[in-house]
Amino acid sequence: MVQGKALAAAGSSMEVEEADDVEKRLAAIDRSIASVQEKAKQSKKLMAQHCAELEQVTSYGRGDDARYEMVVYVGSFGRGAEDSSQSHVLLRKRLGRNEDRYRLENLTPQTSYFVVVRALHVSAEQQVSAELCQSVGDVDDDTQAPWGEWSEKTTFVTxxxxxxxxxxxxxxxxxxxxxxxxxxxxxxxxxxxxxxxxxxxxxxxxxxxxxxxxxxxxxxxxxxxxxxxxxxxxxxxxxxxxxxxxxxxxxxxxxxxxxxxxxxxxxxxxxxxxxxxxxxxxxxxxxxxxxxxxxxxxxTHQLAINGVPCDDTFEIEEGTSTALTLDTLSLDTEYVISIRDEVDGTWQDFKPALVSETLPHVPQRPQLVERKGTQIAIAWEHRRLLEERQYLYMVEIALLAEPRKGRKSEVGTFQTLGFTTDTTFRLDLPYPIHACVFRVRAAKTNLTVDGSPMFVAGFVPGKPAPPVGPVAVDNPHLYRWSGLSPVVHFKTPSVPDHPTGIHVRNLTHNAAQVRWQRPANHAEHTKLVYRVYLNNSYVDRFTCVAETSDCHCQLDDLVPNTHYRVAVTAESTMGRSVNNNTLHFSTRGVPTAPDAIIVQRRPMASTLPPRPVLKPPAAFVERAAKERANQQATAEVGDVLIDDAGSTIYSAVGRRSPEGAPQENPRGATAPTVTVSSTRRRQLPPLPADARK
CATH class of the missing domain: 2.60.40.10 (Immunoglobulins)
Structure with missing residues (x-):
């Protein structure tokens, strides 16, 4: 009996559990139904949204030429155009019979797109109504039109x-x-x-x-x-x-x-x-x-000098500077220094960074070109390579100390004499010239220490240069000077030696040609000029009658049958020659017939130094005075030379004869009787200064 009750209780418990399971199942079914309904509702809502989008983006061809329909979606798709739950329509368009391609523009970068296309199948007898071509609907096939299936989707990503x-x-x-x-x-x-x-x-x-x-x-x-x-x-x-x-x-x-x-x-x-x-x-x-x-x-950078790149490169660290040196440059030359950068392994174009010039050439050894008392002029040659540059020269002087026994003279401290833009410098020397030494250096006024040009004398680049000459310079230390020229010591300069070998050619009654040789030291003097002095009949005053740079001079308009003295001096910037030789000659008498003109072609070369004074013979002076008074001229008086050895007056055409006895001349003229000979020392007066001075 107890066992029966136990079985009854167990059966009742099983019934309760089964009822709970049924209820749970029913609740799950209800939830599933609600979920399906919700999805269907959302799908219906999404389809309605897609249809609204299609109405906005779809464009159809007009008339009866529509042959293709294309739909472009943004998002992910299923197999065909029907599955669009996770995408939206970007474009819907119907194309004509000849439009087999279409370009999409204004798309969004890095975005996925899908395209489907379908064709409208129309036979030769069929026509597509205008209403159909103008209608707008969803993506579903239109059963009233012969549209084909949608193509496989074509996807791409911008x-x-x-x-x-x-x-x-x-x-x-x-x-x-x-x-x-x-x-x-x-x-x-x-x-x-x-x-x-x-x-x-x-x-x-x-x-x-x-x-x-x-x-x-x-x-x-x-x-x-x-x-x-x-x-x-x-x-x-x-x-x-x-x-x-x-x-x-x-x-x-x-x-x-x-x-x-x-x-x-x-x-x-x-x-x-x-x-x-x-x-x-x-x-x-x-x-x-x-x-x-x-x-x-x-x-990293690279240099270029006047457009020619250098082989080596250099680096510039941040916040520092780099020192560079250019060697083996040419003097007085302009250099354009360009630099280029290396960017990402590629060399860029050269950019000019610095334009500079090297120092000018060193002036050559100065020369003494002129001396008049204490006034001197020195000149030098200088090589200039750059045009439109103003060159400046600084002349320096130093005194020589008295030489000690067994030692050479020591050069004192150099001082600046002055500045000039010319290659000649004139000054009034306050010291004896033999006690001074000189040197010259050059600079360019556009080349200074700070890089700013310092032109002088109103010089402006590109305009006509002002006259060259001495200039005033306030800050010579700001210029970049060249090296020093050789130091030159001018000893007391000598004047030119006197011309030698003075002689007369082509002597007639009224003309003569005087010739001479250059002085022995003519190479030491530039611009040598010869002056010819003449006097007649032993007049004390010599007159300058000609000035020439040649070694000959033609004397015209001479007085017939007259005794002349001629002297030639040599002059240069250093002064005038001294101890000049003097030549005596006499013109011939006036010929009695035109065909009787006698030309003395043999050189007559007898010179006298000017130191001794020669007094003319009394008979000669008396005879000449009488002839001038009577205005008579004879061919017998003339061709009288005074030689340097015996100082004896000779007749050029006659022989010595007793006093008063005339001697026949081979030419038919009567030569004067010369009875006086002189061996006394000659003291000719010194030559006077040029009358023009």
Whole structure:
């Protein structure tokens, strides 16, 4: 009995559990039904939304030429156009019979798109009604039209926006790199990238810094933009061109600041080399944190001298300067020093950084060209290679100390005599010339220590040069002077030696030609001039009758049958010759017939030094006086020479005869009787100064 009760209790418990399970199952079914209803409701709502979108984006062809229908979705799809629960329609369009392609534009970068297309099958007899072509519905097939099945979906992903970055920024250029999102060349062919365009704007003015750069190589990943200004803020953007003429959107701009310019300053200059420093200016302050400020630890550069690149390169570390030296340069030559930067492994164009000149040539040894008492003039030759330059010369003097026994004279401290722009310097020397030494150095007025030209005497480059001559210079130490010329010591200069070998040719009754030889020291004197002095009948005063640079002189309009003395002096800037020889000659008498003119062609060369005084013979003076009084002229008196050996007066045509007895002349003339001979010392008066002085 107890067992029966136990069984009854167990059966009752099982019934209760089964009832609970049924209730749970019913609750789960209700939840499933509610979920299905909710999904159906959402699906219906989404379909209604898609239909509304189609009404906004669908465009159909007009008339009876509709042959294709295309739908573009954004998102993920099922197999066909029906499954669009996770996408929305971007475009629905019906195309004409000849439209077998369509270009989608204004898409969103880096976005997935899907395209399905179906065709309208129309036979030759069938026509598609205009109402059908103008209707708008959902994606479901229109049972009243012969539309085919939807094509398999074609999926594509638009490229991500082109991204750029600037690096390798220099003072006049920078390197920009970009990323189009294409990883291989096959992708490049599919996306049909044909070229790139780079736009660089100045941030301050928002104007193009350089013309837009078009790059036709679709495989490029970067480019170096040149021709920028130092310490300037720029903005750069890049865009891609597809299929030759379809441009994409511009990339997000990148702002950067170019490096400060390189500064070069001349430090020292010698005759054939120059030292200069190269550094960068300070970096500009930039408040925008998005602006790239390039701070390389060191930059690599290359020099070019007058357009010729140097083999070696050099580096400039940030915040420091670099000293450079150029050797084996030419004197008096202009050099243009250019520098270029290396940006991202690419050398940029050379930019002029410094224009300088080497020192002028050293003046040659000065020469004494003129001396008149204490006034002297020294001159020198100087080689000038550069046109439109003003050359300046500094003349220095030093005194010689008294020589000690067994030692040479010591040169004292040099002092500046003056400055001139000419290669000749005149001065009134306050010291004896043999106690002085001189030297000269040259400079160019545009070449100074601080680089600023210091022209003198009103010189202006490009305009006619002012007259050369002495100038006043206040700060000679600011010029860069050449080396020193050789030191020259002028001993007391000698005047020219007297001309030698004076003789007369072609002597007639009224003319004669005087010839002579150059002085022995003629090579020491420039611009040698000969002056011919003449007097007649032993008159004390000599008169300058000719001045020539030749070694001969024609004397015309002489008095017939007259005794003359002729002397020739040599003159230069150093003075006039002394101890000049004197030649005595007499003209012939007037011929009695025109065909009786006698020309003495034999050289008559008898000279006398001017020191002894020669008194003419009394008979000769008396005879000459009588002839002048009676205005008589005979051919018998003449050709009388005084030789240097015996100082004896000879008759050129007759022999010595007793006093008063005339002697026959072979020519038919009666020669005078000469009874006086003289061997006394001759004391001719010294030559007077030129009457013109």
């Amino acid at each position: 490229l991500k926006p082109i991204t750029i970055k600037a690096h390798g920024v220099g003072s006049s250029s920078f390197s920009v790199e970009w990323d189009t999102g294409i990883e291989s060349s096959s992708s490049s062919k599919k996306t049909a990238i044909s070229k790139f365009q780079i736009k660089c704007l100045s941030v301050g003015s928002q104007k193009p810094a350089v013309p837009d750069i078009i790059l036709s190589d679709s495989a490029l990943k970067g480019h170096v933009v040149p021709d920028l200004e130092p310490s300037t803020q720029y903005s750069v953007s890049v865009r891609v061109c597809y299929e030759g003429d379809k441009w994409g959107v511009w990339s997000a701009p990148v702002q950067f600041v170019t490096l400060p310019q390189l500064v070069a300053k001349l430090d020292t200059t010698a005759e054939r080399h120059m030292d200069f420093l190269v550094w960068r200016d300070s970096f500009p302050s930039v408040s925008d944190p998005q602006t790239l400020v390039w701070h390389p630890d060191a930059t």
